[in-house]
Amino acid sequence: MQHSAVLCYTSHMLRFNENNEIITEEDYRALLVGLQRREDISYSMEELAGLAEAANIQVLGKVVQVLERPNTATFIGKGKVEEVAELARNMDCDVVIFNDELTGMQLRNLEDAIGVRVIDRTILILDIFAARADSKEGKLQVELAQLKYRMPRLIGFGKSLSRLGGGIGTRGPGEKKLETDRRHIERRMDDIKDELEQLRKTRGVQRQKREKSGIPVVALVGYTNSGKSAMMNRLLSITDKEEKSVKEKDMLFATLDTQQRSVKLDTNHEFILVDTVGFVSKLPHSLVEAFKATLEEVNYADLLLHVVDAAYDENLFHINVTNQVLGEIGAADKEKLMVFNKIDLNPDFEPPATGEEHVFVSAKENINIDVLIEKIKERIFADKVRTKMLIPYTRGDISSYLCEKALVESMEYLENGTLFDVELRQEDYQRYREYEVI
Numbered sequence: 289m290q291h292s293a294v295l296c297y298t299s300h301m302l303r304f305n306e307n308n309e310i311i312t313e314e315d316y317r318a319l320l321v322g323l324q325r326r327e328d329i330s331y332s333m334e335e336l337a338g339l340a341e342a343a344n345i346q347v348l349g350k351v352v353q354v355l356e357r358p359n360t361a362t363f364i365g366k367g368k369v370e371e372v373a374e375l376a377r378n379m380d381c382d383v384v385i386f387n388d389e390l391t392g393m394q395l396r397n398l399e400d401a402i403g404v405r406v407i408d409r410t411i412l413i414l415d416i417f418a419a420r421a422d423s424k425e426g427k428l429q430v431e432l433a434q435l436k437y438r439m440p441r442l443i444g445f446g447k448s449l450s451r452l453g454g455g456i457g458t459r460g461p462g463e464k465k466l467e468t469d470r471r472h473i474e475r476r477m478d479d480i481k482d483e484l485e486q487l488r489k490t491r492g493v494q495r496q497k498r499e500k501s502g503i504p505v506v507a508l509v510g511y512t513n514s515g516k517s518a519m520m521n522r523l524l525s526i527t528d529k530e531e532k533s534v535k536e537k538d539m540l541f542a543t544l545d546t547q548q549r550s551v552k553l554d555t556n557h558e559f560i561l562v563d564t565v566g567f568v569s570k571l572p573h574s575l576v577e578a579f580k581a582t583l584e585e586v587n588y589a590d591l592l593l594h595v596v597d598a599a600y601d602e603n604l605f606h607i608n609v610t611n612q613v614l615g616e617i618g619a620a621d622k623e624k625l626m627v628f629n630k631i632d633l634n635p636d637f638e639p640p641a642t643g644e645e646h647v648f649v650s651a652k653e654n655i656n657i658d659v660l661i662e663k664i665k666e667r668i669f670a671d672k673v674r675t676k677m678l679i680p681y682t683r684g685d686i687s688s689y690l691c692e693k694a695l696v697e698s699m700e701y702l703e704n705g706t707l708f709d710v711e712l713r714q715e716d717y718q719r720y721r722e723y724e725v726i
Contacts, residue, residue: 316345319376322352322387323364329387331602332569336387336409338513339568343416348379362401363394373402385412389572392441410437410572417575425487429575432480435473436574442470488584495588503550504668505560507586509614510595511606512566515629518651519595520563523551526657546585553661556695557669562589567613569605576616583617591667592624593660598648599633604640625663631655673717678725680705686720 318340322333329352337347353368362369363386376384383405390398390408398406407415414437417430508516547563562585576583586592594610596603607626614620626646628639632653639646647663649656672695679687687706690696694712701707707725 316343316382317348317380318345318383318385319348319372319379319381320350320385320387321364321372322350323358324352324354325356331605332387335569336385336412339409339412339416340385343412343419345383345385348381349375351375358388361393362397363388363390369398369401376402376404383407385409388570395441409570410574413568413572413575425484428480428484428487432477432484433572433574433577435477435480436577437572439470439473439477491585495585503558503560504590505562505585505588506551506591506593506664506668507562507564507589508593508595509564509586509619510566510610511597512568514566514595514597514606515651516563516566516595517547519593519627519629519649520547520549520561522651522654522657523561523661524549526661546583548585553665555665556697557665559590559664559668562586567610569609571609571613576613583619586614586617586619586622589622591664592619592622593627593664594624594644595627595629597630598628598637598639599630603628607640607642623667625667627660671714672711673714674711675717676725677708677710677720677723678702678705679708679720679723683723686723689716690720 320333320336320340322329322336333350333352337350340347351368351372353364355365359365364372372384375381381404384398384402384407386398386406386408388408389410390406395406395408414430414434418427418434421427421430508519510516546565549561549563550558551561552558564583564586592614594607596607600606611620614622624644626639626642626644628637628646628648629651631637631648632650632655637648639648645663647656647660649660651657677690679690681704683705687708690708690710690712694708694710694716697709697711699706699708712720
């Protein structure tokens, strides 16, 4: 099989925080390395560069080798390893990032040969997640994924950690000492699982209360940076709840922890809106497993809004990756509405043939958000019945139930009972239909 390399350079740039201050922490410079077997990996390498940027790493160049199968010892071929080592020295790189997951032996051999830190795509994603997790549950989930990743790579990691003592790929609560042994990691993993189980039970109780209230749940899912958080903020803004807005930024994994907000429409309809972590290709299996507890909220949603970046050419790839992850967490068959976002950046957009009902919107420019809301209402309030019921005073239990579970438009106290103008679920309508008045 023919070998080839593609190399490109970018200029060094200063980095600024949200207050326009220069970031003074260590500035990492990286060389990206990918292995192309059959399918073109240009998109995957572009995404790897975006992940590096999300971790405040400056990408100095990219190397792609075309090879039929990975080298067991060094992943890429011996000659390519020497080429990467020379490039890393000449470009004064701090780290070499591989686009695929490496074994502990490969990590060790590559660092010996190249002479600088070597990490893979999985380490980079875990590092980003460790930096972005804010909630206790999020931090525990990332730590569990880190430990699962490191467990079979203790030998390879030992050399890396002893040489560098922290930084990219070692951030977070993961083990930083050479003498860390397998039993210690296993004990810590067991402790984390116990803590996550307790948090899962707490969330289950909260979910039961929510289900008891009869308020439907709408979950935002989709590829990272497709605009889910912007969509949530737009829906909150039209209900005068800007103070409840969530963080949004034009970068991969700007938000990590699951967010829930109540949305009440001008028709008095109310639903819970859930913003979930974005998906990405080659998302580490350990991370998907660790986040299943959080992502199970998706399984309990009444409707999924699958948000897609309409301005990105490879949006079908994004759709397929999202559907794949939804399948992994058992949510493949949930009712979905495709929401093609950022239509303002691509007015002539034609959606791929997915067979799903869809709507074109721009969360940023407030385009077709009213159409989206109507679609949501059609889906989650379709089984509602608007009627009038005269509930006798002797059936205060029913009156209390309607006040708590149904959408009461008005109540009038008459001589023989309370007249309700109410919208309620089909099953409740059938249960109390004898009290209906025409």
